[in-house]
Structure formats: C-alpha cells, structure tokens
Amino acid sequence: MPYRDLREFLKRLEAEGQLLRVEREVLPEPDIGAAAYAAGEISNGPAIFFEKIKGYDQKKVVMNAHGSWENYALMLELPKGTPLKQLFQELVERWDRFPIPPIVVNNSLLKEVVLKKDINIFDEIPLFRINQYDGGPYLSKAVVISKDPEDVKNQNLGIYRLQVKDKDRLGIQASAQHDIAIHLRKAEELNQPLPVAIAIGNDPIITLVGAMPLQYHEDEYEMAGALRGEPTEIIRAETVDLMVPAGAEIVLEGEIIPRKRRIEGPFGEYTGFYSATMKQAEIKIKAITRRKDPVIFDNLYIGKPWKEHDYILGLMTSVTLYKQLKVMAPEVVSVNAMYCHGYGTIISTKSRVGGYGKIIGAKLLATPHGLIYPKFIIIVDEDIDPFNLNEVMWALITRFRADRDLVLIPNAPGSTLDPAGYPRGLVTRMILDATQPIPPDMPLEGLSLVTPPEEASQWIEELKLIKK
Amino acid sequence: MFCPRCDKDEGIKFFEAPQDRSWELYRCQYCDFIWRNTEKESIKNKDLYHPNFKLNEDRISQMIDKPAIPPLRKRS
Numbered sequence: 208m209p210y211r212d213l214r215e216f217l218k219r220l221e222a223e224g225q226l227l228r229v230e231r232e233v234l235p236e237p238d239i240g241a242a243a244y245a246a247g248e249i250s251n252g253p254a255i256f257f258e259k260i261k262g263y264d265q266k267k268v269v270m271n272a273h274g275s276w277e278n279y280a281l282m283l284e285l286p287k288g289t290p291l292k293q294l295f296q297e298l299v300e301r302w303d304r305f306p307i308p309p310i311v312v313n314n315s316l317l318k319e320v321v322l323k324k325d326i327n328i329f330d331e332i333p334l335f336r337i338n339q340y341d342g343g344p345y346l347s348k349a350v351v352i353s354k355d356p357e358d359v360k361n362q363n364l365g366i367y368r369l370q371v372k373d374k375d376r377l378g379i380q381a382s383a384q385h386d387i388a389i390h391l392r393k394a395e396e397l398n399q400p401l402p403v404a405i406a407i408g409n410d411p412i413i414t415l416v417g418a419m420p421l422q423y424h425e426d427e428y429e430m431a432g433a434l435r436g437e438p439t440e441i442i443r444a445e446t447v448d449l450m451v452p453a454g455a456e457i458v459l460e461g462e463i464i465p466r467k468r469r470i471e472g473p474f475g476e477y478t479g480f481y482s483a484t485m486k487q488a489e490i491k492i493k494a495i496t497r498r499k500d501p502v503i504f505d506n507l508y509i510g511k512p513w514k515e516h517d518y519i520l521g522l523m524t525s526v527t528l529y530k531q532l533k534v535m536a537p538e539v540v541s542v543n544a545m546y547c548h549g550y551g552t553i554i555s556t557k558s559r560v561g562g563y564g565k566i567i568g569a570k571l572l573a574t575p576h577g578l579i580y581p582k583f584i585i586i587v588d589e590d591i592d593p594f595n596l597n598e599v600m601w602a603l604i605t606r607f608r609a610d611r612d613l614v615l616i617p618n619a620p621g622s623t624l625d626p627a628g629y630p631r632g633l634v635t636r637m638i639l640d641a642t643q644p645i646p647p648d649m650p651l652e653g654l655s656l657v658t659p660p661e662e663a664s665q666w667i668e669e670l671k672l673i674k675k
Numbered sequence: 676m677f678c679p680r681c682d683k684d685e686g687i688k689f690f691e692a693p694q695d696r697s698w699e700l701y702r703c704q705y706c707d708f709i710w711r712n713t714e715k716e717s718i719k720n721k722d723l724y725h726p727n728f729k730l731n732e733d734r735i736s737q738m739i740d741k742p743a744i745p746p747l748r749k750r751s
Contacts, residue, residue, distance in 0.1 A: 235698075236714050261713075262692025329690045329700065336711075339718060340728045342680075343709035372707040374689065383742050396748045468740045470706050473728060484730065485741045623741065 209284065209435035212454030213408045213505055216282065217254065217269060223287055225278050226254040234261050235335035243270035243337075243508035247515060251277045251287075265500035266333040272505055273411060274515035279522070282411040283434075291522070291594060295541070298434070298526040305425075307432025309439040315453040321445060322495040326375040331457060331495055332407070332504050334371055338475030342484065344371045345474060348507040348519075350417040351379070352404045352449050353390045353463075356397065362450065363387055364427035366417040366519075369405065369490070370471050377405075377490040378471035379463065382623065384579040386423055391463055391488060400462035402447035403490055408456025408505040413439065418519050419527050420576035446494040456503050461492040477520070477548050479511030480626045512547065521545035524576060528552065531574045536567055543593035549580040550625065553593035556586060561648030565614050568638030572616075579622050584638045591641075599641075606651075607641040614638040678703035679710060679721040681730040706730050 210216040220226040227246075233239060239257060246255045252275035257268040273279060276294070277287035283297055328334070334344035346369040355361035363386040370378035381388045387403075394401040406413070412435050416427040428450070431439045440453040444460050451458045468486035476482045509516050522545065529542040538557040546552070556567050564586035571577050571584060587593060587602045607613075614637070621634030628634050644650050676686035683705045690700040698713045708730075710719045717723045 234713055236711060236718075262694055262697045264694045327690070330693055336709075336714070336718075339715075340725060343707065370707075372709070373702060378707070381742055388742050391742065392745050396745050398747055466744050468744065470730070470735060470738070471741075481728075484728075484734075484738060486738045487741050 209412070209437055210282075210410045211440065212410050213269075213272070213456060213503060216411045217256065217272065217503075219281055220254050220272070220278060221256075223277075223281055224253070225251070225275070225281060225287065226256055228256045228258055230258045232259040232261050233257055235333065237339070239268055239270065239335045239506075240337045240339075240508060243506075244510065244514075246271040247274055247508065247513065251275050252515075254278060260333040263333045265502075267501050267503045268333055268335075269503055269505050270508055271515050273414065273519050275518065279518055282415070292592075294522060295526060295594075298522065299529065301434050301436070302430075302526065302530055303433075304436065305433035306429030307435075307438055308426075309428040309432060309441045309450070311450065312440045312442050312453050315440070315442045316498045317442060317451070317453060317455050317458060318445075318496050319499045320495075320497045323446065323493070326492050326495060328371055328374060328377075328459065328492060328495070331497060331502070334504075335506075337506070337508060338481070338510060340481055341474050342370055342470075342472050345369060346371065346377070346405065346407060346506065347509055347516075348407075348414060348505055349459075350406045350409055350413055350452070351387060352406065352451060353387050353401055354449065355390050356393045356399060356401065359448070361424065362426065362428075363390065364413070364417045366414070368474055368476075370474070372469075372489070375461075375492040377459075377461075377492065378469065378487050379403075379490055380471065380474075381463075381488055382579070384575070384620075389423065394463070395465045398465055400465050400491075402449060402462045403460075404444045404447055404449045404451045405459040405461075405490075406452050406455040407458070408503050409452050410435075410439075410454045413452050413454075414505075414519060415523055419523050420574070421527065422531075422575060444494075445496055456505070457495065457497040459492045460494040460496070461490050464489050464491055475510050476624045477509055477512070477516050478550075478624055478626055479547075480624075482624050483631060485623070517545065520548050524549045528571065528574055528576060532567070532570055535570045535573070538563070539567065540589045541593050544576075544581070546583075548622075549576055550622075551583040551585075552581040553585045553587065553599055555589055555591050555593045556642070557589050558642050558645050561645050562640070564612070564640035564642040565638055568614065568640065572636065579620055582619075582621060582625070582634050582636045584636070586638065586640050586642055588642045602641040603639065606643050607639055608644075611644075611648075612640040614640070676701060677721050678706060678708055679719050679724040680708040680728065681706040682721050706735070
C-alpha cells in the first residue's frame, strides 16, 4: 500500500533500520544541519529523527528521509537494495499510469489546528539555519502550490527554496524556468498578489513530484497518483483557492506580494556552493493549518553532492527527461541526469543517421528542464549504460572525435546558481557526441570490437559457484 | 543591536524559545538577516562575520531582481 503521509513512510524506514532517533536534546544550530550532513556521509544514509529540539516542547524534526537509494527503494515500496537500474525502470513503468487524478477529502488531520490571526511561523515550526552562511532559516523541502491566474485549471506543485525572514514573511526563489515564475509574471503584469500554499512534511511521493520538471500543463497531483498507484488525497485550503495534500503535517497559506523584491540569500545550494545574494519575491503568510503536536518538520540538508537533494532530484529528472525525449526520438534508450540537477546529462541512443547524437543533444535542450540546466551533455550508443561511468568514459575515449563531435552553444541561458556561469545565468552548453559514426558520416575504418568469449557467461556462473 | 552581516544598527529581538526562553532570535530590519544568540561568534559578531558574505549598500544596489519585474499590462 502506498504511504498516505510522511508518518507512514517514517514508520517503514524505522522498521527497515533506515531511521535513527536522536533522543538527546539538540540545539537548532549547529546540531541539526551537522547531523543531517553526517547522515549523508555514512553508508546507506538513514533518516535522522530529532526527538527534542532545545526551546520547543513537542516539535520534531526529520532530515535525510529520502537520503539514500535504500530509502528511495522503500519510498517506492520496493525492497531496500533494489538496484538503481531497476528503480529507473520501475519509475518509467509507473509513469505510464499517468494521469491518476487526486481525490478531494473534507476532513484531514491537517486541519486539527487552524490559525488565521497573530501568525508566527516560529511558534509552529522549529526552524534552524542549515549551512552556516545561509541568510537565515530556510524551508528547503516544502512544496509550493499555485495556479495560473488566467487559467485556474493549471495548478502547479514545486519545491522552491523559502527563506523565513519574519514571523509571517518568506522569501521565495521563483527562477524564470520554473512554472511558478510564469504564474507570478502574469499576476505581476496584472498587479495582483499570487495566492500560494506551502505544504511541509508530505508523503514522500508528493516531495518527488514537486521536484519533477514536468510540462507546464501536466498536473503533479495526477503524476503523484501514477507513481503511487492510487489517487492522492487533497483538501481545500482555508483562505486561498488552492488544493493541498491532505496528508501534510503543516500548510502555510498566503500570497506573493506583487512587484516587490527584497534581499534573499545566500543559501548553500545543490551545486555545493553558496548562491549569490539577490533581490527576490516575498510571501506574506495569512493562515496556518497543521496537525496537533507533536508535529514533524521534514527539511533538507543541501551542499556538495551527494546529499539528499541528489536522491530526490537525480533519478526522477532522468526518468522525466527520458519520457519527454522518447516522444521526440523513439531511439533514445536511457538517460542519466543525476549530476548537479542535470547540469551533467548522459543519454544513450540508437542512431537514425550519421550525426544523430547531436540532434539528440539539441532535443534535450528543447525539454522544460533543457531550458536552463543541461550544459555538459554526453551522447553514447545503445551499447553503453549511461549509469556506468566507466563505460561512458570508454565511449568518450574511443568514439568521440573532438574536431567533429563537439558542439558548443555559447551565451546560452543557464542557472543563476551555476558557479561557472559568466555572467551568472549565462553559460556555454556543450554536447559531446560519443556515438559511433554511421553513414553519411564516415564510419571508423577497420575496427573490430573485442567481443567476450562465447563461454564467458558459463564461466561466470561456474566461478560464482566456486566462490560460494 | 548591530547586524553581523550588514553592520547596521537595525537588529531587533523578535522571538524567544517558546518553551523555556533558552534562546533568543534577532532580525535585521534592513537586510533581513536572522541569527540566534546561541550560535557561534563567527555568525553573531559583526567583526568576525566572513567578509565574503558581508553586505553593504553598494553590494545591495548591484543585486539583480530575480525574477525581473515585468511591465504592467496596458488596460484595454
């Protein structure tokens, strides 16, 4: 059965030895950020559940809930230890169930406490600084829900960094490539506030779809249903016309203030570097609904890969790009976009004509994610597993001809978080076509691949038996 | 109180530990930096704050708006 909420997932993690409880009292800083970093450094990184936060009576914090392939497999209700390729294949198959629409419920534990005045986020959530030079406490794993002001059927869920700046005021990073930036642009052209709801402590699949680079018109709740295998329960927010995940621990309701920007950041980001400090939009919070205490604050440590964010982003971005490319190019075999949110992406493909690998690279740039992120793009043949970097390096060394197979697109849009951008937000995109040349290109002459001996597979089995 | 990040005398106490007042939170009304009195000196002391992350009016004036504010639509 799919998890209905975060608590069911945490219970399963604990039963499988993938959740550690810290029972002693911890300080918000530096303890929580440091322990979450440490969780990512130990084998099979477990979730860390903090029982007692200094200064709070009953508030709990969980970090690293998605932070290992073991936890990831358990999120998909698969045995821990499921190989990465199988996780990829499982997600590809579940995607084919899309769309499974959500169901609306009228009651939820999320409405046990409803606050509409004297809003103070610090009273409700045990906030903390994640990395030492962050500009303040951040919600780094919350899902933000908004609608297109001119097409209210278009609802979006996305994870955007949220800096808590005051008792009822947040900064939000709405980057130009994100769907919420389209909603915000339209609202600001009309000089209207943009209503938002912020869901914290969600079932693990809601978090996953919040990080997926879906097409603008595609609904994340319908994708969550597909990945879960049954509809997601949603419930109407109290003060904004938005549907929120009924299983959430806490939901903040409010609106983005139109046509104002204030200092936001810096923030330790997925690149492993701090972002610049910029002027970004702000949200005024007007209502909070939540479960009764002890409420659980699920947040994310971010820093140099690999960390929890790489698990949340990496495989799902790969699957999303695979499905989107497959529509445009049925020859695509597999996609690995697990490096810095897809800045580095490797695609394996069959070639329709000579030079086809370069067209596959261009098609990647035509996806929603391709607008900003992929800049180090490697195309390999179908005999190369893009998740096996030894094979990818072999293909690059033996098949890539730098004078013919390198494509550079200078001054292309890039992420403002990319430390190599110059100026920030502009990058050179690079496609390395490491597929073998086929006509009308000139096939490499006189090549004979060393094939495995016919008896090798038989010997592998025999050696395994001897080893036992 | 001086803000450790922008050095302006704009820091105010705005929250304390709800259970036992065991810590206090401060906020700079100018640059929105938040710090807790239980953090390291390198975070809460303006003379020890890392120079790479210090803010001043010159740096703030050079910051870009993200995303850019679009023009208002003309009323038809």
